[in-house]
Amino acid sequence: MIDATHDARRRSFIESANGHPDFPIQNLPFGIYSKRGERPRGGIAIGDEIFDLKIASEAGLLSGEAKRAAEAASGPRLNGLFALGAGPRAALRARLADLLDAAGAERRQVEAMRPLLLSRATDCELHLPARIGNFTDFYAGIHHATNSGRLLRPDNPLLPNYKHIPVAYHGRASSIRVSGTEVHRPNGQRKPQAATEPDFGPCRYLDYELEMGVWIGPGNALGAPIPVGAARDHIAGFSLLNDWSARDIQAWEYQPLGPFLAKNFATTVSPWVVTPEALAPFRVAQPPRPEGDPRPLDYLMDAADQLTGAFDIALEASIVTAAMRASGAAPHRLAASNARHLYWTVAQMIAHHTCGGCNLETGDLIGTGTISAPDGVGSMLELTRGGREPATLPSGETRRFLDDGDEVIFRAYAKRDGFAQIGFGACRGRVVG
Numbered sequence: 001m002i003d004a005t006h007d008a009r010r011r012s013f014i015e016s017a018n019g020h021p022d023f024p025i026q027n028l029p030f031g032i033y034s035k036r037g038e039r040p041r042g043g044i045a046i047g048d049e050i051f052d053l054k055i056a057s058e059a060g061l062l063s064g065e066a067k068r069a070a071e072a073a074s075g076p077r078l079n080g081l082f083a084l085g086a087g088p089r090a091a092l093r094a095r096l097a098d099l100l101d102a103a104g105a106e107r108r109q110v111e112a113m114r115p116l117l118l119s120r121a122t123d124c125e126l127h128l129p130a131r132i133g134n135f136t137d138f139y140a141g142i143h144h145a146t147n148s149g150r151l152l153r154p155d156n157p158l159l160p161n162y163k164h165i166p167v168a169y170h171g172r173a174s175s176i177r178v179s180g181t182e183v184h185r186p187n188g189q190r191k192p193q194a195a196t197e198p199d200f201g202p203c204r205y206l207d208y209e210l211e212m213g214v215w216i217g218p219g220n221a222l223g224a225p226i227p228v229g230a231a232r233d234h235i236a237g238f239s240l241l242n243d244w245s246a247r248d249i250q251a252w253e254y255q256p257l258g259p260f261l262a263k264n265f266a267t268t269v270s271p272w273v274v275t276p277e278a279l280a281p282f283r284v285a286q287p288p289r290p291e292g293d294p295r296p297l298d299y300l301m302d303a304a305d306q307l308t309g310a311f312d313i314a315l316e317a318s319i320v321t322a323a324m325r326a327s328g329a330a331p332h333r334l335a336a337s338n339a340r341h342l343y344w345t346v347a348q349m350i351a352h353h354t355c356g357g358c359n360l361e362t363g364d365l366i367g368t369g370t371i372s373a374p375d376g377v378g379s380m381l382e383l384t385r386g387g388r389e390p391a392t393l394p395s396g397e398t399r400r401f402l403d404d405g406d407e408v409i410f411r412a413y414a415k416r417d418g419f420a421q422i423g424f425g426a427c428r429g430r431v432v433g
């Protein structure tokens, strides 16, 4: 639903918000932050600052549903807010847009409280947005599935189930960390093709996966599937997600039950939860399936979801090596992609996840799968064709996979004519040995 909160003419009295690539007044994403020596609590990103929800609520700036939502976001996790669903969340968004508006009726009152209500983001630490009970990672990026399948099966890259089932694996919630957390190169069993026996040691083929993360809002009861047409009501918001992957460990362990140690050592998410409300202008139709592809089974098909269930969100992955950092070089963009390249909508993923009765819980995290494009890939595996064709960086360095000291940075932006651009902030992780 497009409403006054999306009006591109709106400006904030917080100057850094106006024209901000990520956090103008039209975005207002939720996150958990803390100032030095204080407890983590809920806030909203606005320009280069963070607006405190607990203080706003206690100061009497909020009422009704908006106050209920802010109170649910006043603690160290956003699960309470996520559980409330769209109504209170949208009411809080509308109220915050008015409070932060340069032409807002209460501007003077809010400005007078600015030292209490607002903090510079650079003075704050950001935390995981929610307590994550479960993490499921899909495989819905068809270009990634095709590119990586081709490395194993040149003539038949996609397995027969791919166009019928939103394929996924159950991941590990305990090792999910917020952007900025170092990623330790995992040890594990490796068996190069030429070797007859495996050995144990550090992963040699460490990789990233460019994905979107989906935060679950209200859950469903065990045995009560979420119909595809109702799945939207269960989404609390979106972040960026890096599904770090140890390709050599994966190649040896993945048959017959799928990834295990290759993916359970670290997953990074960006700290800000961009709401479905903020993304409303950037919904697009799910691209039509190519001629000859099967029609999904009925439980995965909903007319409204097909019309507006995809998102036009530009994605990019960049790298900064230790040498680049030492010389002050800017991050080098490895690839650009777009969330439109997902073969399944998020609603289809949720409907499939729950169709057998599995219960999703508030705060659960779903990964979309690596999102590659026809002209941009979301992993080193694809970029270097399994390590066979090293990539050369502007620094002159080459990479088959990630080296210690390499930092991987994801960013994402939603743009549409007539609307303010919004972004997700960075999803960063540096590899350490």
Ligand code: MN
Residues within 6 Å of the ligand: 137, 138, 209, 211, 243, 367, 369, 370
């Ligand atoms: Mn993945």
